[in-house]
Each structure stands twice: as structure tokens, then as C-alpha cells.
Amino acid sequence: MSRKAVITGLGVRAPGGVGTKAFWDLISSGRTATRIISSFDPSQFRSRIAAEIDFDAELEGFTAEQVDRLDRVVLLALASAKDALADSGLTVADLVPERTAVSMGSAVGCTIGLDTEYARVSENGQHWLVKHELAVDHLFEYLVPTPLAAEVAWAVGAEGPAAVISTGCTSGLDAVGYGADLIREGSADVMLAGASDAPISPITVACFDAIRATSPDNDRAETASRPFDRTRNGFVLGEGAAVFVLEELEHARRRGAHIYAEIAGFAARSNAYHMTGLRPDGREMAEAIRSAMDQARVVGEDIDYINAHGSGTKQNDLHETTAFKRSLGDLAYRIPVSSIKSMIGHSLGAIGSIELAACALAMEHGVVPPTANLHEKDPACDLDYVPLTAREQRTDTVLSVGSGFGGFQSAVVLARPARDER
Amino acid sequence: MSGGAQDQRPVVTGLGVVAPNGVGVKEFWAATLDGRSGIDWIRRFDASGYPVRIGGEVLDFVPKEHIPSRLLPQTDRMTQHALTAAGWALQDAGADPATLDEYEMGVVTASSAGGFEFGQRELQKLWGQGAEFVSAYQSFAWFYAVNTGQISIRHGMRGHSSVLVTEQAGGLDAVAHGRRLLRRGAVRFMVTGGFDASLCPWGLVAQIPHTHLSRRDDPERGYLPFDADACGYVAGEGGAILILEDRHAARRRGAGQEYGEVAGYAATFDPPPGSVRGPALARAIRGALDDAGMNPGEIDVVFADASGVPELDAVEAAAIAEVFGPRSVPVTAPKTMTGRLYSGGAALDAATALLAMRDGVIPATTGTTNVASGYDIDLVIGQARETPVRAALVVARGCGGFNSALVLRHTD
Amino acid sequence: MSEFTIDELVRLMRICAGETEGIDLDGDITDIPFDELGYDSLALLEVFNRVKHEFGAEIPEEMVGELKTPRMALTAVRDALAATAG
Known part of the structure; x- marks a missing residue:
């Protein structure tokens, strides 16, 4: 009998409200959380918009020492992990340390910490030979962002394998896929798997400015993220985290756990084409989709909903639309597709996990979240993108895809474990 | 398998x-x-x-x-x-x-x-x-x-x-x-x-x-x-x-050579600093041996993580001695000639271990001359040691508590 | 203000994006499309960013993608320079 990995708990920190319920309320209502950047003065940048979290670390229960030492990316992950564990009905005491593991995705790690501390030791870019005497004690932990996995492991007492997965903007899917792999192969029974990114920092905003990837619609921040719309002009940077408790199916059933979904299929491909460019034909993403579906033993007719990467850049939305048609044929026109980045922006490595959380909640509620700000479809993006308003429908099998710099293309299939009996 | x-x-x-x-x-x-x-x-x-x-x-x-x-x-x-x-x-x-x-x-x-x-x-x-x-x-x-x-x-x-x-x-x-x-x-x-x-x-x-x-x-x-x-x-x-x-x-496809097989692997994570639970390194080593289906006695050399920080050296020496027995297997750390290369370090150790298997020689831990008392390991110091190497264990630790162990083995 | 020549453009192309094997940038490349010369949109963004900082000529971003050859780029930069000078 083969082992299966299921989601039994989830925790989210996303823009627009603290916690899973606030997250679902926002994305199922079609409201947006994109706004003018408030965490620093964005006036010198081309794109001054982001989807920020009003994160109150003290209210979340973090100590002053933690807030000082840990980058925001770690705090977001810890808060989500804590919620996920509580949601699963497990406590730290229930976990067998040796059989509990961690896999956390992040594209850019401790960017805020590095950006801020660089400015300090260089005295605002004045010195190439930066000043060591100005460095904070925990600078090494920003250099190598392993605390993202380490702190989560310590918080739950995990002593199985732990890792940070960093495959750019597919990190959030790949970290969950990696976690599911570890459960299936028997390296762990319970995983804290998810992703976090807190990239809203001058260096990140500057580097996306440089390649014109982000939307410059500074005078209409709340509608700047317009995936699949004719007028879309780039993505809006976001931040956030989502962490899951993944559990071996029998382990979950024995304790009568609530099961959101099975990680039924996961595949990754690379386009081997360009570090930032996408080939218009979408063939590698299509290949990832087909492979994930094969693994999950589902066919196109089974897919009730596709959670798109839908970043809102010209090339991404076309690439993805083509990939759906290429992998699903005419069925692509009948399956609802939506992008929650229209509401919560693009939180780079975290977004894949946040989108999987949206998928699990869509299955839970029988509601497909909409693509906000989609008033006039791009004629070349001609699928059903669930514009503006959520749709009630039975949702048993979901496909979520991601695409990232470096050429990474990933696909995950979530399904109800009951439909595929031993 | x-x-x-x-x-x-x-x-x-x-x-x-x-x-x-x-x-x-x-x-x-x-x-x-x-x-x-x-x-x-x-x-x-x-x-x-x-x-x-x-x-x-x-x-x-x-x-x-x-x-x-x-x-x-x-x-x-x-x-x-x-x-x-x-x-x-x-x-x-x-x-x-x-x-x-x-x-x-x-x-x-x-x-x-x-x-x-x-x-x-x-x-x-x-x-x-x-x-x-x-x-x-x-x-x-x-x-x-x-x-x-x-x-x-x-x-x-x-x-x-x-x-x-x-x-x-x-x-x-x-x-x-x-x-x-x-x-x-x-x-x-x-x-x-x-x-x-x-x-x-x-x-x-x-x-x-x-x-x-x-x-x-x-x-x-x-x-x-x-x-x-x-x-x-x-x-x-x-x-x-x-x-x-x-x-x-x-x-x-007619590959020219086989350096060896990646026969076993395990990874563990240490409890937080100050925990009463001990480090998880020995468990990673045992796990890798189990995964390879091998006994400690079948390993001919251990490429150590070799932190150089006394407390961490002590943990590693103890873990090796615990799994293999005191001074029962040659241990080496040629990374004394490169420094620690972060993500490159353990990959280079794995490559070095495969070269040691190919040529039947264990490179030395240069620099180190006087192994601290209480470390019950047979550290290869001074000169490289010529000896057949059929299987090697590579140990690596990442700052913060990451432990990994990999077993490499001859294929013939 | 110095004239923006093909030599200047080639110099910046080399600095910003290197050169493609088998292509002689010192030959007559004025009408060879950038993509045939091995320069993608990222390389050109980098080149035009440099043009802006060194020469003060700002090419509107929606125009960058339309500049398919070195000749078109030269014309655009000269026009931008003339506009700022005028």
C-alpha cells in the first residue's frame, strides 16, 4: 500500500487581514489589498504599489528579542505555522520529533534584513569596504536564510529532515511538493510545509523596476493587479506566508483528523529558455500539468478549478493560457481559472503556498475565488477567468500552477483522498 | 529498491x-x-x-x-x-x-x-x-x-x-x-x-x-x-x-565510468539550543547506513563535517565514535585545504570521497596535528593514507541544526 | 554634447551584455536586428538604462521594445538628445 500525503491543517498570513478567515473573506469577496507602499518611502521608484500585511508582531505573540533578531519572512512563517498546527488539531506534544519534518519555500529569503543592514554597514552605499563594526550580531542569519526552516522546526519540535526550498516564484509549490515526497517515501509522518516571503524592500522594488515587470499604476493602486485583463501592465509585489500540516493519510485517519485535501500530484519542469522570459507556447508548463495529473490519476474532466499563476504581466498570462489549452485541450475553455494575485499581489516564493491554501479553502467551501479587476479580457486570453465575483460550485479536484524566474514551471493537483481508494 | x-x-x-x-x-x-x-x-x-x-x-x-x-x-x-x-x-x-x-x-x-x-x-x-x-x-x-x-x-x-x-x-x-x-x-x-x-x-x-x-x-x-x-x-x-x-x-548511453553509487542518505534536525534532547547527528549517520543497508563496519572512511568549532567538533567526534565504535574507521576532512564552502562544501566532499574510492587513497586533514583528547576518532593527519576504499560516508551540518549523511559505495 | 555613434552603442552593448560568439560587432551591424545579434529584451533594457545615465537620453519604455536594430536605436537616442538639447 502506498503512502499518501494529505493536508490536515493550514495557516495563512496574507495581505488584507490577519489569519485564514480574513484571507478567505477577502479573496472570496473579490476585494483587493494592493496599495501604495507604506513600509518605506517609495517615491523614487517606478512602481510604488504593493500588497502589504498589517502585521503586528507583538499582537502575534512574538517577543521583542524575536522581532529584533528574526527577519519578517521568518515571523510570517512562524505565525502561519502556529495557526496550521492548531488548525490540524495536533499539539507539539502529539508530534514524534524524529518523524516530524519541515520544508519551507522562499524566493528571496531575508531581503529586508539584508537591504536594511547593507545600508547600515555601507553608510548608504558610500563604501565598497563596508564596515564590520556596524554589523548586527545576527547578520549571518540574513545571509543564509535557513532560520526560515530552523525556527519552524524548533517551534514544533521537529527533528526529521528540514530544508528551505528556493526555486524563485515556484518555491511555494515546490516546498509543498518536496514535503509530500518526504511523507510518501517514509522519511516523515507529519510535515510543516509551506512558504514565506517578505520582499517589499527597496532592492526588490528596484530590480523589478529595472525589468519593467511590476505595474506602474501608482494612481490606481487598488486595481493595479489585473491578470488576464486587456489593460494589465505588470504584477504587484506582495508578501505573506502559508504553512500546511501535511500528514500521512493513515496517520491522519487514525486520529480522525479533518482532511482538506490530498497532495495527489506534483511535477516541476524548466523551460531552459531564459532566466526571465517565457516561451509563448507554454510547453514546459503544459508538460508539468500533464505529469502532475498523471501522478494524481486524474483526467481533464476531473479538474473543477485551476488556480492560475496569473501574475498580470503581458507575457505570463498569455503563456499560461496557452499552457492550459495545450495540456487540457478544449476542456480548458470549460474549467474556471482564476488568479488571486489580483487581490493579494505576488508574494514571490510564498504565493504558491498561499494559492494552495486558497485551493484547499475553495474545496472546503465549494466556492471558487474570482479574478478581481478583470473588466475586459485580453482577446488572446480567452478562457473563463471567473471575473470579479466568486462562484459557488462543487470543487473536488483542483490544479494549481506556478511559473518563475529561472524557467521553473510547477503544477500541483489537490484531490479528495476518498475518491482514490486503495 | x-x-x-x-x-x-x-x-x-x-x-x-x-x-x-x-x-x-x-x-x-x-x-x-x-x-x-x-x-x-x-x-x-x-x-x-x-x-x-x-x-x-x-x-x-x-x-x-x-x-x-x-x-x-x-x-x-x-x-x-x-x-x-x-x-x-x-x-x-x-x-x-x-x-x-x-x-x-x-x-x-x-x-x-x-x-x-x-x-x-x-x-x-x-x-x-x-x-x-x-x-x-x-x-x-x-x-x-x-x-x-x-x-x-x-x-x-x-x-x-x-x-x-x-x-x-x-x-x-x-x-x-x-x-x-x-x-x-x-x-x-x-x-x-x-x-x-x-x-x-x-x-x-x-x-x-x-x-x-x-x-x-x-x-x-x-x-x-x-x-x-x-x-x-x-x-x-x-x-x-x-x-x-x-x-x-x-x-x-555508454557512460565512460562510474565513480560510485549514492547508496544511502538521511537528514535530521537538531533540537533547539539548550534542549535536554541531544544533537541528532548520530541518528542521521545511522539513518544513512540503514538506507544503504550497510553496517558501520562496511564503511572505509568518513568525510567529516569538521566544523572547527570545539563544541561542534566534540559532537561530531562523539557521533562517529558512537556509531562506528572508538577509533574504528578512518576519518578525514580535506576541507582544511579549502575552508568551508557553504553549499559547495559537502558537494566537494562527496566528489573527494568518490576520488578516494577511485584511487584507493584517503587525503589527509592538513593543519590539524594534535587531535584533542577525548575525541575517539582515527583522524587521518599528516600524510594521505593509501588503502582500498569501497564505501565512504560523508557528513555535513548546516548552521542552525541541519544534519545530513550520505553513503557512497563502489558499484562493482 | 557628443554625437551618439554606433561605436558608443557597441561599447555599451559590450559592457552591458557582452557579445555573442561568431558575431563581429565591429562589422556593419547597423541594420542587423538585435535578436540576430544575440541581444534579448533584458540586454537592451540594460543598454538603454546606461544610455540614460551616460548621455542623458531617456527612451520612453514603451518604445524600447520597438527598437529592433542598432539603426533604430541610434535614431531614437539622437532624437531624445535633440529633444533635451532643444
């Missing part, structure tokens, strides 16, 4: 190395056997004002001799090293990616700090000159995934790829993930390994506050793992690429 007529064991068929004491496998291995160190005073920039002035720099590498001109402005040094080593490893394996199935080839690399020197240049432009001076390449030259992305592009590898960040343990975790994907049948041909090169002013300053870095102002005595006089580690740059293949597929 899948049985049957087809032997699908994951085997290493090619190596590529860029290290402080040798650029290229041949140069590196000759230097390693001779005990020639790449640790010296830092020369790339003026480190005289820093409390750490020594490092393992790769100084014999001329990027334009190895990297196409178009790629030079968009890549950090660590990516230039990785691309070069990947090219050499493919050559060593006699593999032409153009003749292999694009979706059956993948790339899994480890990274610790990404393209940090590139990042320093762009941060300086941002803070010193303004946002509009930041390079378009910054969006990917700095991030952790860059090496996997660039290698996949250069060689047309479109199969399952990934990137792991577990500090110094990453090199082993990447090889092990490559093996996992091979065994699952997701791919047949993997480029694995790790590279880091954070020896720039900003990279060094980010490491200096870490209490594990040696502050001893002496290239000869700066990094002495397991020595009574140990004082931390020296940072280096570089790493290794290993080509990992399904043995059946390798044979079918």
Missing part, C-alpha cells in the same frame, strides 16, 4: 570541481593529495581592516576563459564557477545533453547566499546612486535559484529541477534529492551539487558576526578541526557538480 534485470541504482558518472586549491578535478585532487592548501590571506579586496583576514579564495579562475561573453555581465562569480563545473562534469561523464531526452534531465543545486558579490554591487548602486541605477540582471543574479536556472538553460535540461538551502548540509541534500527524483523515475539524468562565493566585503562582513568564523590571523593555523587548538572555521568559495544517473540508462 527496484529489482529485476535492470540495475537502476543512482550512480555518479561525472565530476566537476572549482576549489580554492584547484580549478578542475585533476588540479584539485593533485593538490588535495599533496596537502596543498588554498587558504591564504584574502587578496580580492583589502581585508586588512577586518577582524577576519584569511579565506579560501579561488584565484586561478579567469571567467572569460570559461563563460560566454553574453553571460558574464549577468552572472555572479558563484554562477560562473557552477556553470564551468557543470560543463566539466558533463564532459567527464561523456554526456551530450543534446542527445538525451530534455524532460529526463534535471538540475538540483544547493545555495547558501546566492550571488552575493553581484548583490553588493547592485545594493551599492541603489543606496549610493539611486534605484534607477540597479541592473536588470539583479532580479535573478542574486537569488538562490540562479545556478539551477542557468545550468538548465545552458544545457537544455527541462526535467524536474530544484534548489535547496540548508547551509553547509545543502551539498548533500541536493545530491540526495537528485537521487530521490531518479529513483522515483521523474528523471534519468541529474546535475547536482552546490556553489557559493561570498568572499566580497559585504559577504565577509555578513559572516564576521557569526561566532563560528575563525579570527586567527594565520592561514596555516586558522582552521584546525578536531585539534586541541581548534578556533572555528575559515570561509572559502567554490564547490562541485556531480552527474547522477540511473545506472541502466548510463550504461545504455
Whole structure:
């Protein structure tokens, strides 16, 4: 009998409200959380918009020492992990340390910490030979962002394998896929798997400015993220985290756990084409989709909903639309597709996990979240993108895809474990 | 393990190395056997004002001799090293990616700090000159995934790829993930390994506050793992690429050589500092042996993590002695000649272990002369030791509590 | 203000994006499309960013993608320079 990995708990920190319920309320209502950047003065940048979290670390229960030492990316992950564990009905005491593991995705790690501390030791870019005497004690932990996995492991007492997965903007899917792999192969029974990114920092905003990837619609921040719309002009940077408790199916059933979904299929491909460019034909993403579906033993007719990467850049939305048609044929026109980045922006490595959380909640509620700000479809993006308003429908099998710099293309299939009996 | 007529064991068929004491496998291995160190005073920039002035720099590498001109402005040094080593490893394996199935080839690399020197240049432009001076390449030259992305592009590898960040343990975790994907049948041909090169002013300053870095102002005595006089580690740059293949597929395509099989692996994580529960390193070692179906007695050499920090050396010596028995297996750490290379370190150790198996010789832990009392290990010091090596265990630890162990074994 | 010549453009192309093997940038490349010369949109963004900082000529971003050859780029830069000078 083969082992299966299921989601039994989830925790989210996303823009627009603290916690899973606030997250679902926002994305199922079609409201947006994109706004003018408030965490620093964005006036010198081309794109001054982001989807920020009003994160109150003290209210979340973090100590002053933690807030000082840990980058925001770690705090977001810890808060989500804590919620996920509580949601699963497990406590730290229930976990067998040796059989509990961690896999956390992040594209850019401790960017805020590095950006801020660089400015300090260089005295605002004045010195190439930066000043060591100005460095904070925990600078090494920003250099190598392993605390993202380490702190989560310590918080739950995990002593199985732990890792940070960093495959750019597919990190959030790949970290969950990696976690599911570890459960299936028997390296762990319970995983804290998810992703976090807190990239809203001058260096990140500057580097996306440089390649014109982000939307410059500074005078209409709340509608700047317009995936699949004719007028879309780039993505809006976001931040956030989502962490899951993944559990071996029998382990979950024995304790009568609530099961959101099975990680039924996961595949990754690379386009081997360009570090930032996408080939218009979408063939590698299509290949990832087909492979994930094969693994999950589902066919196109089974897919009730596709959670798109839908970043809102010209090339991404076309690439993805083509990939759906290429992998699903005419069925692509009948399956609802939506992008929650229209509401919560693009939180780079975290977004894949946040989108999987949206998928699990869509299955839970029988509601497909909409693509906000989609008033006039791009004629070349001609699928059903669930514009503006959520749709009630039975949702048993979901496909979520991601695409990232470096050429990474990933696909995950979530399904109800009951439909595929031993 | 899948049985049957087809032997699908994951085997290493090619190596590529860029290290402080040798650029290229041949140069590196000759230097390693001779005990020639790449640790010296830092020369790339003026480190005289820093409390750490020594490092393992790769100084014999001329990027334009190895990297196409178009790629030079968009890549950090660590990516230039990785691309070069990947090219050499493919050559060593006699593999032409153009003749292999694009979706059956993948790339899994480890990274610790990404393209940090590139990042320093762009941060300086941002803070010193303004946002509009930041390079378009910054969006990917700095991030952790860059090496996997660039290698996949250069060689047309479109199969399952990934990137792991577990500090110094990453090199082993990447090889092990490559093996996992091979065994699952997701791919047949993997480029694995790790590279880091954070020896720039900003990279060094980010490491200096870490209490594990040696502050001893002496290239000869700066990094002495397991020595009574140990004082931390020296940072280096570089790493290794290993080509990992399904043995059946390798044979079918006529692969020239097999360095060995990746026979076992396990990873564990330590409890938080101050916990009553002890370190989890011994469990990782046992786990890797179990995974390989081997007894401790079948291991001919242990390539140690060799932190150089006395408390961590003590933990490792105790774990090795606990699993293998006191002084029961030769232990070595030739990384005393390179410094710790972060994600590149354990990948290079795995490559070194395979070379030791090929040539029947265990390179020495140079520098260390006086093993601290209480460490019940047979550390290979002074001279390289000639002895048949049928199987090796490589141990790696990542800062914060990551433990990984990998078993490599002869295939014949 | 110095005239923006093909030599200046080639110099910046080399600095910002290197050169493609087998292509002689010192030959007559004025009408060879950038993509045939091996320069992608990222390389050109980098080049025009440099043009802006060194020469003060700002090419509107929606125009960058339309500049398919070195000749078109030269014309655009000269026009931008003339506009700022005028």
C-alpha cells in the first residue's frame, strides 16, 4: 500500500487581514489589498504599489528579542505555522520529533534584513569596504536564510529532515511538493510545509523596476493587479506566508483528523529558455500539468478549478493560457481559472503556498475565488477567468500552477483522498 | 529498491570541481593529495581592516576563459564557477545533453547566499546612486535559484529541477534529492551539487558576526578541526557538480565510468539550543547506513563535517565514535585545504570521497596535528593514507541544526 | 554634447551584455536586428538604462521594445538628445 500525503491543517498570513478567515473573506469577496507602499518611502521608484500585511508582531505573540533578531519572512512563517498546527488539531506534544519534518519555500529569503543592514554597514552605499563594526550580531542569519526552516522546526519540535526550498516564484509549490515526497517515501509522518516571503524592500522594488515587470499604476493602486485583463501592465509585489500540516493519510485517519485535501500530484519542469522570459507556447508548463495529473490519476474532466499563476504581466498570462489549452485541450475553455494575485499581489516564493491554501479553502467551501479587476479580457486570453465575483460550485479536484524566474514551471493537483481508494 | 534485470541504482558518472586549491578535478585532487592548501590571506579586496583576514579564495579562475561573453555581465562569480563545473562534469561523464531526452534531465543545486558579490554591487548602486541605477540582471543574479536556472538553460535540461538551502548540509541534500527524483523515475539524468562565493566585503562582513568564523590571523593555523587548538572555521568559495544517473540508462548511453553509487542518505534536525534532547547527528549517520543497508563496519572512511568549532567538533567526534565504535574507521576532512564552502562544501566532499574510492587513497586533514583528547576518532593527519576504499560516508551540518549523511559505495 | 555613434552603442552593448560568439560587432551591424545579434529584451533594457545615465537620453519604455536594430536605436537616442538639447 502506498503512502499518501494529505493536508490536515493550514495557516495563512496574507495581505488584507490577519489569519485564514480574513484571507478567505477577502479573496472570496473579490476585494483587493494592493496599495501604495507604506513600509518605506517609495517615491523614487517606478512602481510604488504593493500588497502589504498589517502585521503586528507583538499582537502575534512574538517577543521583542524575536522581532529584533528574526527577519519578517521568518515571523510570517512562524505565525502561519502556529495557526496550521492548531488548525490540524495536533499539539507539539502529539508530534514524534524524529518523524516530524519541515520544508519551507522562499524566493528571496531575508531581503529586508539584508537591504536594511547593507545600508547600515555601507553608510548608504558610500563604501565598497563596508564596515564590520556596524554589523548586527545576527547578520549571518540574513545571509543564509535557513532560520526560515530552523525556527519552524524548533517551534514544533521537529527533528526529521528540514530544508528551505528556493526555486524563485515556484518555491511555494515546490516546498509543498518536496514535503509530500518526504511523507510518501517514509522519511516523515507529519510535515510543516509551506512558504514565506517578505520582499517589499527597496532592492526588490528596484530590480523589478529595472525589468519593467511590476505595474506602474501608482494612481490606481487598488486595481493595479489585473491578470488576464486587456489593460494589465505588470504584477504587484506582495508578501505573506502559508504553512500546511501535511500528514500521512493513515496517520491522519487514525486520529480522525479533518482532511482538506490530498497532495495527489506534483511535477516541476524548466523551460531552459531564459532566466526571465517565457516561451509563448507554454510547453514546459503544459508538460508539468500533464505529469502532475498523471501522478494524481486524474483526467481533464476531473479538474473543477485551476488556480492560475496569473501574475498580470503581458507575457505570463498569455503563456499560461496557452499552457492550459495545450495540456487540457478544449476542456480548458470549460474549467474556471482564476488568479488571486489580483487581490493579494505576488508574494514571490510564498504565493504558491498561499494559492494552495486558497485551493484547499475553495474545496472546503465549494466556492471558487474570482479574478478581481478583470473588466475586459485580453482577446488572446480567452478562457473563463471567473471575473470579479466568486462562484459557488462543487470543487473536488483542483490544479494549481506556478511559473518563475529561472524557467521553473510547477503544477500541483489537490484531490479528495476518498475518491482514490486503495 | 527496484529489482529485476535492470540495475537502476543512482550512480555518479561525472565530476566537476572549482576549489580554492584547484580549478578542475585533476588540479584539485593533485593538490588535495599533496596537502596543498588554498587558504591564504584574502587578496580580492583589502581585508586588512577586518577582524577576519584569511579565506579560501579561488584565484586561478579567469571567467572569460570559461563563460560566454553574453553571460558574464549577468552572472555572479558563484554562477560562473557552477556553470564551468557543470560543463566539466558533463564532459567527464561523456554526456551530450543534446542527445538525451530534455524532460529526463534535471538540475538540483544547493545555495547558501546566492550571488552575493553581484548583490553588493547592485545594493551599492541603489543606496549610493539611486534605484534607477540597479541592473536588470539583479532580479535573478542574486537569488538562490540562479545556478539551477542557468545550468538548465545552458544545457537544455527541462526535467524536474530544484534548489535547496540548508547551509553547509545543502551539498548533500541536493545530491540526495537528485537521487530521490531518479529513483522515483521523474528523471534519468541529474546535475547536482552546490556553489557559493561570498568572499566580497559585504559577504565577509555578513559572516564576521557569526561566532563560528575563525579570527586567527594565520592561514596555516586558522582552521584546525578536531585539534586541541581548534578556533572555528575559515570561509572559502567554490564547490562541485556531480552527474547522477540511473545506472541502466548510463550504461545504455555508454557512460565512460562510474565513480560510485549514492547508496544511502538521511537528514535530521537538531533540537533547539539548550534542549535536554541531544544533537541528532548520530541518528542521521545511522539513518544513512540503514538506507544503504550497510553496517558501520562496511564503511572505509568518513568525510567529516569538521566544523572547527570545539563544541561542534566534540559532537561530531562523539557521533562517529558512537556509531562506528572508538577509533574504528578512518576519518578525514580535506576541507582544511579549502575552508568551508557553504553549499559547495559537502558537494566537494562527496566528489573527494568518490576520488578516494577511485584511487584507493584517503587525503589527509592538513593543519590539524594534535587531535584533542577525548575525541575517539582515527583522524587521518599528516600524510594521505593509501588503502582500498569501497564505501565512504560523508557528513555535513548546516548552521542552525541541519544534519545530513550520505553513503557512497563502489558499484562493482 | 557628443554625437551618439554606433561605436558608443557597441561599447555599451559590450559592457552591458557582452557579445555573442561568431558575431563581429565591429562589422556593419547597423541594420542587423538585435535578436540576430544575440541581444534579448533584458540586454537592451540594460543598454538603454546606461544610455540614460551616460548621455542623458531617456527612451520612453514603451518604445524600447520597438527598437529592433542598432539603426533604430541610434535614431531614437539622437532624437531624445535633440529633444533635451532643444
